[in-house]
Structures are given as structure tokens and as C-alpha cells.
Amino acid sequence: MEISLKPVSDENWYDCAQLKVKQEQLNVFPFPVVFWIAESKYVEELELRGVYWNDDLVGFIVFCTKPDENGNFWIPALMIDEKHQGKGFGKAGLKKMIEEMRMMQCKKIMIGHRPNNEVAGELYESLGFKKVSDELVDGEIIRLLEIP
Template identity: 65%
Template sequence: MNIDLQPVTIENWYACTQLKVKPEQLALFPASVVYWIAESKYASDFELRAIYSESLLVGFLVFCTKPDPDNNYWIPALMIDEKHQGKGYGKAALKTLIQLMSKGNSNGTRIMIGHRPDNQIAGTLYESLGFMQVSRELIDGEIIRLFQIGQA
């Protein structure tokens, strides 16, 4: 599967805003793409990417380009449009993102991602890629998972 993570630009931002999760997933992914685009204008370390398979826009993600004080790089958002879920795009996009985030980062760099406890599909996906649960306690209502660059 060929996945391309393209920057969100003036040419594709509106198409990105049209991406939607299934109605029953709104509680699992409450922030819309519009929210992330707006927040990125004020959070200087957010990088937005449109997820394409060939020339088809299938999803959207946000990652941090600077580490937090504990040297963790965060992925605040990953979503696949409702019409394209269950086809492997999320897994392929995460693999591509891990490669991108690994460039220039040494072994030992940590990538963090969270998901709501009810989002078992996300939990299973992240675990399949090597994201291990950090603690049993929820942080901001989410299960936090860690991927160590150089471990896989």
C-alpha cells in the first residue's frame, strides 16, 4: 500500500475539513480537522499532514516536531475518513509517520499517542505497531502509548 503524508496547504485544506469519522466515533475523536487546523496556527510545533493513498485523500494526522520536556514526540491526532476505514490506511500511515519522525532522531527517541479507552480498534492498531501502554491510569481521559524509535 502506497501512502503519502502531504502537508496541509492552501490547495488541500478544505478537502481535509470534509473528512469525517462515523457518527458513533464522534466521542472517540471529538476534535474535528477544522479544530486542528486552527490550533496549528497557534501551536508552533504542530505539523499537519493529509493522508493520501495514490491521489485519494483518506485521512488526516497531527504530530509534534519538538519534544516535550521528557523528550517525547506526540501524535495528537490520527483519523481515517469513515469511507476509508478498515482498509489498512491507518496502519500504513502510522508506519510512514514513524519513518518520518525517525529521520534525524536517534535511537531512544520516544513517540507518544493516546486513545480513548472505548476505542479498542485504535488500541489494537497501536499495539500491533509496537506502541506499548505507558500506565494503567488515564491521562486526560486517554490511554497513553509509547513507541521507542529503534525498537522495531
């Protein structure tokens, strides 16, 4: 499986905006991709990547290029389009994102998910993200990946 991450640009932003989750997943991924595209125009540290399988756009990732006050870099959003879920693209895309962030000298990566999104929790755990606390933050379970 050849997965790549490409910056969201003039050439692909509209295609990214067409990505969507399944109707029953709207409670775990409530913001459409177009929200993240708009926010990235006003929040300097947000960067966006399309997740591609060969030449096909299959998903979308949002990440921060600057750490928070505790030195944590965040991945605020990861989504795979409804037509491409269950094929390993989320895991492959997240692995690529972790490698990209490693090259940026990130040592701690944080990601969150809704408590009822067990698939996301299992995915993040499989890649080494550990639950930070049992308390929810903005309705999400927060996980941390420490990179040596």
C-alpha cells in the first residue's frame, strides 16, 4: 500500500473539502474538512495534509507545527473518507504523519478522540499513544506518543 501525505493547496483543497465520514460518525467527527481548511487560514500553526493512496485522496490530517506550553505537538484531526474506511489507510497515514513530525524534532505528540470512538482509540494505542488521564478534555480522551 503506497500512502503519501500531500499539503492541502490550491490544487486539492476542493477535493479535500468533499471528504466525509459516515452519517453515524458525525458525533465523533463533528467538523467537516472545510472547517479545518478555513481555520488553517487564521491559525498559523495549523497545517493540513491530504492522505493519498497512490493518486487517490482517501483522508485528511490536521497537525500543529508549534508545541503548546508543555512542549506537546498536537494532531487535532484525522479522518478517512467513508468510502475508504477499514482498509488500513488511517493507520498508514498516521504513521506517515508521525514520521513527518519526527523530522520536525517533535518529541511528544498528542491526539484526542471521543470516548465512544473505540476504533480511533485502538488505532492510536496500536501506534504507541498512551492515555494521559481518565478525565475527558473537551469531551475527548487524550493520548500521548513520546518519541525517543
